[in-house]
Amino acid sequence: MKKDDYIPLFESKAxxxxxxxxxxxxxxxxxxxxxCIHRVMHFPHQKGLARWAWIGISMAELWFVTYWIITQFARYRAVSRYTFKDRLSRRYEDGLPCVDIFVSTADPQLEPPLMVADTVLSLMAYDYPPEKLSVYLSDDGCSDLVFYALYEASKFSRVWLPFCRSFNVELRAPNAYFSAVKELPSDDPSLAKEWREVKKLYNEMEAQITDIMKLGRVPDHLRKHHKGLREWESGVSRSNHHTILQVLIDGRGNKEVDIEGKPLPMLLYLAREKRPGYAHNFKAGAMNALIRVSSRISNGSIILNLDCDHYSNNPQSVRDALCFFMDEKQGHNIAYVQHPQKFDKE
Ligand SMILES: O=c1ccn([C@@H]2O[C@H](COP(=O)(O)OP(=O)(O)O[C@H]3O[C@H](CO)[C@@H](O)[C@H](O)[C@H]3O)[C@@H](O)[C@H]2O)c(=O)[nH]1
Ligand SMILES: [Mn+2]
Structure with missing residues (x-):
């Protein structure tokens, strides 16, 4: 590309x-x-408590002012950024990079497995070539309940991904979608039929996961469903266990497909090894473990990181981030892109 031909993939405006x-x-x-003027004009000339109080108050004010000035550096030139995903697609659609998505969870009571499954489904359903997408779930709670929920999500993804694609669904976390779209979304008979079927399957998955949560364990008749559940048979506890790494959907070779025959993204579960007496460093430790594991499996050049309670509300998020990284001129200076966060009202 000649110098003058440069057309950016994003722009920043005040x-x-x-x-x-x-x-x-x-x-x-x-x-x-x-x-400041007031303080200088009212300096107490007599020694004693009043002067010490003056010094104390002035020092505290000075520190507040210094802190305030520092915080303004991040604010005085605020910009909004706009991406050009159509240009990204025209230039790089066939050469898009592999993206590894890291999700972390740590406690099935505080972070319900159904929510984790919803988040994972919103990521698997990104508008991105599935063979270039790998979703890794790190479970620091080392819970078979979470593993089972992920297994259910892997099954449901086979209908959910084609549904999102066909009807251009915007909210791809199923719970958020079905909460927002309570009635049939249109009188188009094909959409109505599929909507009912997908909603029924989602409700079945929800019921299954809710039941095992109430029970507090995965019952024997369900344990047969995935060999990965055998990992929990040898006395695994939350803070003392071997590494559990399970591939739920092996995206390699496009063997695993959805109900329309399109490839699925890779989906993996990891509970990193934990032993008493060793520091595990919370989320940072989990991310380090995922970097090591993913580098041996999919080794994507881009990593997207989310907490399990942060579902993606925009199927284009990966492409948005790539507009920054792949911009021919400015991309070299960008190592990190932060998406805006929104909070659902309870
Ligand atoms: O031992 C742990 C503890 C936590 N987590 C995960 O780390 C994330 C954040 O932990 P949480 O306790 O939920 O912190 P929050 O205050 O909700 O999260 C904010 O603060 C965190 C710590 O600064 C950041 O990492 C998060 O991205 C940010 O959303 C969650 O996904 C947890 O599952 C682990 O993987 N292992
Ligand atoms: Mn959190």
Whole structure:
């Protein structure tokens, strides 16, 4: 590409509402200056407690002002960023990089396995070539309940991914989708039929996972469903166990397909080895373990990291991030992209 031919994959524009920010910043700066003048004018000339109090108050104010100035560095030139995914697709659709997605969970009571399954499904359903996508779940709680939920999610993905694709579903976490779309979304008979079937299967999965949670264990008749559950037969406890690594969907060779015959992304479960007396370093330790494991399996050049309670509400998120990394001019300076977070109201 010649120098002048450069057409960016993203652009940054000054964020809106800058006038409000400058009004706030300037009025704050003026107020702070007035406080300083006031302090100097009221210096207590007599030694004693009043002077020490003056010194204490002035020091505290000085530190607050210093902290405030530092925080303004991140705010005074706020920008909004816009990506051009159509350009990304035109230039790189056949050469898109492999992406490894890391999700972490740590406690099936605090982070319900059904929620973990929803999050994982929203990631598997990204609008991205499935053979280039691998989803890894790290379970620091080392729970067979979580493993079973992931197994159910792997089965449900075979209908959920084609459904999202065919009807261009925006919210690809099934729970969020079915909470938002409570009635039949249109009178198109093919959509109506498929919607009912997919919702029925989702409700079955939900019931199955809710039942095992109530029971507190995976019952024997379900343990037969996946050989991975045998890993829990040898006295595994949360803080003392061997490594459990299970491939639920092996994306290699496009052997595993959805109900439309399209390949599925890879899906893996990892409970890293834990022994008493060793520091495991919480989420950071889990991410390190996933980097080591994924480097031997899919070794994607891009890593996307989410907590299990952060489902993806935009199927284009991976492509958005790639617009930053793959921009010919500015991409070399970018190592990290943070997506905005939204919080669902309870
Ligand atoms: O031993 C642990 C403890 C936690 N986690 C996971 O780490 C994530 C964050 O932990 P949590 O206790 O839920 O922290 P939050 O305050 O909810 O999360 C915020 O704060 C964390 C710590 O700064 C960041 O890592 C998160 O991305 C950020 O959303 C969750 O997915 C956990 O499952 C583990 O994998 N192993
Ligand atoms: Mn959390």
């Amino acid at each position: 964020a809106g509402w800058r006038g409000v920010y400058w009004f706030y910043a300037i009025s704050m700066a003026v107020s702070v200056s007035l406080i």
